[in-house]
Amino acid sequence: xxxxxxxxxxxxxxxxxxxxxxxxxxxxxxxxxxxxxxxxxxxxxxxxxxxxxxxxxxxxxxxxxxxxxxxxxxxxxxxxxxxxxxxxxxxxxxxxxxxxxxxxxxxxxxxxxxx
Amino acid sequence: xxxxxxxxxxxxxxxxxxxxxxxxxxxxxxxxxxxxxxxxxxxxxxxxxxxxxxxxxxxxxxxxxxxxxxxxxxxxxxxxxxxxxxxxxxxxxxxxxxxxxxxxxxxxxxxxxxxxxxxxxxxxxxxxxxxxxxxxxxxxxxxxxxxxxxxxxxxxxxxxxxxxxxxxxxxxxxxxxxxxxxxxxxxxxxxxxxxxxxxxxxxxxxxxxxxxxxx
Numbered sequence: 001x002x003x004x005x006x007x008x009x010x011x012x013x014x015x016x017x018x019x020x021x022x023x024x025x026x027x028x029x030x031x032x033x034x035x036x037x038x039x040x041x042x043x044x045x046x047x048x049x050x051x052x053x054x055x056x057x058x059x060x061x062x063x064x065x066x067x068x069x070x071x072x073x074x075x076x077x078x079x080x081x082x083x084x085x086x087x088x089x090x091x092x093x094x095x096x097x098x099x100x101x102x103x104x105x106x107x108x109x110x111x112x113x114x115x
Numbered sequence: 116x117x118x119x120x121x122x123x124x125x126x127x128x129x130x131x132x133x134x135x136x137x138x139x140x141x142x143x144x145x146x147x148x149x150x151x152x153x154x155x156x157x158x159x160x161x162x163x164x165x166x167x168x169x170x171x172x173x174x175x176x177x178x179x180x181x182x183x184x185x186x187x188x189x190x191x192x193x194x195x196x197x198x199x200x201x202x203x204x205x206x207x208x209x210x211x212x213x214x215x216x217x218x219x220x221x222x223x224x225x226x227x228x229x230x231x232x233x234x235x236x237x238x239x240x241x242x243x244x245x246x247x248x249x250x251x252x253x254x255x256x257x258x259x260x261x262x263x264x265x266x267x268x269x270x271x272x273x274x275x276x277x278x279x280x281x282x283x284x285x286x287x288x289x290x291x292x293x294x295x296x297x298x299x300x301x302x303x304x305x306x307x308x309x310x311x312x313x314x315x316x317x318x319x320x321x322x323x324x325x326x327x328x329x330x
Contacts, residue, residue, distance in 0.1 A: 018146055019143060019146070022139075022146070022154060023139075023140060023143070025154075025158055026136040026139055026140055026154070026157065026158065027140070029132065029136055029157065029158050029162055030133060030136055030137075032162065033129045033132060033133060033162060033165060036125070036129065036165050036166060036169045037126065037129050037165075039169065039173055039176075040122055040125060040126065040169055040172055040173070040176075043172075043173065043176030043177070043179075043182055044182065044185040045182070045185065045186065045242055045245075048173045048176060048177060048182075049239075049242060051169060051173065052170065052173060055166070056166050059162050059163075059166060062158050062162075063158055063159050063162075063163075066154055066155075066158045066159065069146070070151055073146055073151075
């Protein structure tokens with residue numbers, strides 16, 4: 001069973017580790033690129049096979065990490081913006097509520113004074 | 116090396132990507148929009164360019180004779196094809212400009228519907244065989260064990276030798292074996308006809324058989 005708070009925990013984890021995850025993605029990409037360049041410099045079976053399997057696998061993994069970090073960052077920003085909006089709107093509601101005269105305590109207008 | 120435009124593009128993309136990523140790793144800036152854009156190019160766009168063009172360059176490389184003979188047990192085959200004095204069927208075809216540096220691929224590729232894919236899957240089997248069975252063997256030990264998996268298809272010969280040319284038809288054996296040659300029941304590369312394509316390998320096979328029989 002999936003815990004309902006799990007996505008928030010994941011977002012929190014990725015947000016905390018985003019810089020390390022991005023550094024990891026960059027290093028994985030560099031290793032993948034190294035394998036690919038090796039296969040081009042020395043096109044013998046082993047480098048070519050390594051570049052087309054391990055090299056590209058590392059590249060895909062790095063790109064997924066990058067995409068995940070960017071997505072989580074975007075979600076986090078949206079949540080923060082949403083929380084700010086809620087805070088602002090509740091603050092405005094409180095202010096307007098305190099500025100308005102108490103409706104229940106005011107007496108109803110007298111019909112006798114009317115023409 | 117730099118005559119292949121795919122290769123140049125792939126190396127250019129790789130160099131740019133490496134520059135961006137090393138810059139990122141040194142500076143480690145905050146995750147702003149500019150950082151995301153730099154990383155999108157460094158981790159995404161440029162490596163994809165390298166991989167795509169590297170695949171094409173790699174595919175071209177895997178078709179070359181030097182690639183095939185880079186496994187040590189294949190060197191006699193590559194050397195024979197490259198030998199201008201050799202009279203073997205493979206060497207005579209290797210001297211043809213159309214075959215040139217891709218002589219192995221031109222004859223051993225599958226020319227069916229899924230030509231490249233089938234050929235490359237076969238190539239992976241070669242890698243498997245080499246890694247597990249032939250890597251430790253010397254050339255002399257390996258030669259008697261190297262054999263073509265399926266009989267060489269006449270259809271491959273007939274891509275160039277159509278069997279329709281008058282000169283071809285003038286040869287008595289061609290005329291008498293026309294249907295068998297077209298049907299594949301008689302191989303063009305058999306010992307009685309034009310083959311074997313790699314005679315030194317045949318000699319190694321015979322020697323091994325004789326040695327086995329003597330034991």
